[in-house]
Amino acid sequence: MAWVNAIIQGVLIGGLYALFACGLSLMFGVMKVVNLAHGDLAVVAGYIAIGIITIIHIPVLWSFLIVVPLMALLGYVLQRTILQGALDRSVLTTLMVTFGLSVVIENGLLQFFTANSRAIGTGLALVSGSFTVGSQIQIGYLPLVIFVVAVVVLLGLQYFLSASKFGRLIRAVADDKEAAQLSGADYRHVFGIAAAIAFGTVALAGIAYGMYSQLDPTAGTDTILLFAFAAVVIGGLGSLWGTLLGGVVLGVAQQIGAQISLSDEVLAGFIVFLAVLVLRPQGLISRGAQS
Amino acid sequence: MTISGDGERPDGGTPLLEVRDLTVHHGQLRALDAISLRVLPGEVYAIIGANGAGKSTLMRTIAGLHHPTAGSVLFDGTDVTGLRPERRAGQGIVMVPEGRRLFGSLSVEENLKVGATYARPGPWTIERVYEMFDWMRERRGQLTAQLSGGEQQTVAIGRALVANPRVLLLDELSLGLAPVIVQRIYGMLPQIMSTGLTVLLVEQDVSQALRVASHIHCLLEGRTTLEGRPADVTADQVEAAYFGLAGAGPVSQPGEGSEP
Numbered sequence: 001m002a003w004v005n006a007i008i009q010g011v012l013i014g015g016l017y018a019l020f021a022c023g024l025s026l027m028f029g030v031m032k033v034v035n036l037a038h039g040d041l042a043v044v045a046g047y048i049a050i051g052i053i054t055i056i057h058i059p060v061l062w063s064f065l066i067v068v069p070l071m072a073l074l075g076y077v078l079q080r081t082i083l084q085g086a087l088d089r090s091v092l093t094t095l096m097v098t099f100g101l102s103v104v105i106e107n108g109l110l111q112f113f114t115a116n117s118r119a120i121g122t123g124l125a126l127v128s129g130s131f132t133v134g135s136q137i138q139i140g141y142l143p144l145v146i147f148v149v150a151v152v153v154l155l156g157l158q159y160f161l162s163a164s165k166f167g168r169l170i171r172a173v174a175d176d177k178e179a180a181q182l183s184g185a186d187y188r189h190v191f192g193i194a195a196a197i198a199f200g201t202v203a204l205a206g207i208a209y210g211m212y213s214q215l216d217p218t219a220g221t222d223t224i225l226l227f228a229f230a231a232v233v234i235g236g237l238g239s240l241w242g243t244l245l246g247g248v249v250l251g252v253a254q255q256i257g258a259q260i261s262l263s264d265e266v267l268a269g270f271i272v273f274l275a276v277l278v279l280r281p282q283g284l285i286s287r288g289a290q291s
Numbered sequence: 292m293t294i295s296g297d298g299e300r301p302d303g304g305t306p307l308l309e310v311r312d313l314t315v316h317h318g319q320l321r322a323l324d325a326i327s328l329r330v331l332p333g334e335v336y337a338i339i340g341a342n343g344a345g346k347s348t349l350m351r352t353i354a355g356l357h358h359p360t361a362g363s364v365l366f367d368g369t370d371v372t373g374l375r376p377e378r379r380a381g382q383g384i385v386m387v388p389e390g391r392r393l394f395g396s397l398s399v400e401e402n403l404k405v406g407a408t409y410a411r412p413g414p415w416t417i418e419r420v421y422e423m424f425d426w427m428r429e430r431r432g433q434l435t436a437q438l439s440g441g442e443q444q445t446v447a448i449g450r451a452l453v454a455n456p457r458v459l460l461l462d463e464l465s466l467g468l469a470p471v472i473v474q475r476i477y478g479m480l481p482q483i484m485s486t487g488l489t490v491l492l493v494e495q496d497v498s499q500a501l502r503v504a505s506h507i508h509c510l511l512e513g514r515t516t517l518e519g520r521p522a523d524v525t526a527d528q529v530e531a532a533y534f535g536l537a538g539a540g541p542v543s544q545p546g547e548g549s550e551p
Contacts, residue, residue: 165408172394172405179392182354184380184409184454 001136006259008137010252014231015147016212018247019205020224021231022154023198025243028232030174030194033083033094037101039225041199042206044105045071046215047113049207050120060120060211068203075199076192083195084188102221109217117219120210146208151244153201158240160197170194230273236283245284306365307332307489308353308384308458313362315345315352322348324513325362330458330506335480335490337504339497341533344510346493347389350462353491354386355379366458381409383457389466389493391447393435399446400431406450413455414486420449423482441472448476452483459483461492465499477503497529511535 020042027033035041048070049063086097130140161167169190173180177187209215209224227250235246250269257268276283306329315323323345330336340346351357353364355376363372371379394402403417421428424445430438435446444464451459465473473496480503484490494500500507501521509517509532517524517532530536 165404168397168401168405169408171397172401175394175396176392178356178376179388179394180405181356181376182380182386182388182392183406183450184377184385185405186375186377 001134002259003256005137006255007252008139009143010255011248012139012143012147012251013255014244014248014251015150016143016205016208016247017227017231017250018154018244019146019150019201019208020228021235021243021247022150022157022240023201023205024225024228025232025235025237025240026157026194026198026201028237030170031079031083031087031191032091033087034098035198036095036098036225037105037220038098038202038228039220039223040102040105040109041071041074041220042202042209042224043109043215043217043220045203045206046120046210047109047118049210050118050215053120063120064204064207067207068200071203072196072200075195075197075202078199079192079195080188084191087191102225106217106220113217115216115218117214117216118210119214120207142212146212149204149208150247153204154240154244157197157201161240166190166193227269230269233283234273234276236285239283239285242283242285249284304331305368306330307367308491309365310349310353311363311365313349313352313364314360315348315357316360317348322513323352323359326510326513326515327362328508328515328518330489330491332489333484333487334505335484335492335503336506336508337500338491338493338508338510339495339500339529339533340510342495343512345513346495346510347462348513349510350386350389350460350491350493354384354388354460377409380454380456381411383411383455384460385451385454385456385458386460386462387444387447387451387464389462391440391443393443393447393450395436396434398432398434399427399438402435402446402450403431403453407453410453411455411457415452415455417449417453420452423479424449440468441476444468444472444476448479448483456488458489458491461490463493463495465494465496473499497533501529509533 020039024035024038027035027038045067049067052058052063052066053060082097082101083094086093128142130138132138161171169180169185170193172183173185173187173190180187180190205224206215209219231246231250232243233246234249235242235244249272253272254265254269258265260268308330310326310328313323313326314321326349328336338346338349348357352359355374355378359372363370365371366379366382366384371382371384374382394405397405400417403420407417426442427446427449435443438446464476468476477499480490492500492504504521507517507519507521507524508515509529511532512535516535517528
């Protein structure tokens with residue numbers, strides 16, 4: 001029964017990992033930007049949420065309504081300025097630029113918010129509570145809600161990309177931005193929108209992580225970026241379903257590792273990551289399956 | 292036979308598309324050297340030339356994908372040299388790029404829909420494209436990567452048509468296609484032209500160009516070597532201009548091709 005429990009907990013935490021990963025996957029899939037500042041931006045979103053909640057005393061859930069659009073706007077602006085500028089030079093330049101951004105954000109957070117970790121206090125019974133299934137399986141409301149949110153976000157994103165006019169444009173630009181220009185599409189604007197969507201999911205991921213665990217300035221690269229990478233690689237780059245699957249596989253591997261020995265939790269996840277990288281480098285679901 | 296530097300073309304009329312003294316560099320390499328041309332409304336203007344003559348560079352510069360070092364592109368009397376390709380498409384300069392360049396992960400219909408997203412008002416709709424190419428309707432759900440080369444080329448033309456261009460730029464339609472397919476695609480040109488389009492095309496196959504064009508323009512190493520109506524030029528003149536034989540321009544030097 002303990003093993004079943006580990007698997008269930010793993011699946012649920014996998015939702016959070018998928019949420020970490022989907023922005024990274026989208027940014028790479030559309031503009032071939034590997035955003036090394038991805039995790040740090042999630043932490044920034046979490047800190048903004050903490051700030052807003054502390055200052056204007058709104059309920060936690062309301063903070064999403066402010067932070068998500070704010071981060072989406074930041075995503076659009078960053079893409080149209082710094083990231084586009086880097087892309088115009090070369091794809092490799094974007095690596096250096098986002099790495100630089102990551103360093104700046106991390107140290108900025110250390111400077112202004114110290115290295116102390118903070119949690120997003122929810123104060124909601126729903127969030128801290130749990131229910132029991134059978135005798136040994138305890139399911140927390142929060143991980144369950146985060147999992148459901150992740151599935152809804154990925155479903156929504158998949159639907160948006162495959163069925164909407166703008167989603168179609170995003171896929172066209174991802175395929176061939178020059179040909180899209182010849183069809184009248186301003187690919188820079190399309191990139192900006194894609195970045196806005198990615199940053200919106202980054203905001204969700206950051207706040208969710210802040211509620212689930214604790215945020216500190218280094219969590220962005222230590223945890224969020226690494227797990228996001230692992231989930232994306234396991235699932236397969238550019239495939240949103242792959243991202244969900246990758247998150248879940250990572251989560252389950254970690255929980256099973258923890259079941260064997262607590263200290264093996266993170267190690268087990270990365271062993272699976274490495275195994276996929278060696279045995280199936282294109283990921284469990286390769287990109288062709290996306291649409 | 293080269294055009295005079297000012298006024299109207301010898302065969303008359305106000306040009307819809309005009310290129311003035313266009314010079315384009317790829318790095319240090321001069322791909323186009325002071326090229327001028329005037330495309331009249333409703334005509335098929337063909338640019339011919341050997342590999343590396345600068346044909347595609349000229350098309351891409353007119354579409355806005357390359358920036359000229361000097362010279363200008365005028366469309367319907369206004370200077371569009373500074374406009375981005377997407378803006379030019381919005382004004383009615385739409386190109387079918389060399390190599391087709393379809394959106395490979397999108398279906399046939401999605402490719403057409405992308406083409407129609409920023410369309411100008413006009414006679415062409417996805418429905419009309421389906422009427423013209425009936426196989427396309429049946430296979431609209433297929434990914435374009437699964438189509439044959441000729442089918443991909445027709446989808447690429449369809450994608451450009453639904454934008455309702457005023458000038459359609461066709462860059463090397465016949466590239467990599469069987470002659471019978473090429474014939475079939477060129478066979479549709481009159482039907483396309485009947486909606487009031489103007490066509491500027493690049494063709495390596497000279498006889499094909501002479502058959503369909505109302506005006507030809509031969510490039511050699513980035514320079515104009517011959518220009519005129521097909522009826523007014525002799526086969527010898529074309530051959531001389533194409534290969535750069537004595538009397539028609541500089542002698543062709545293998546390995547000095549200027550297209551990337």
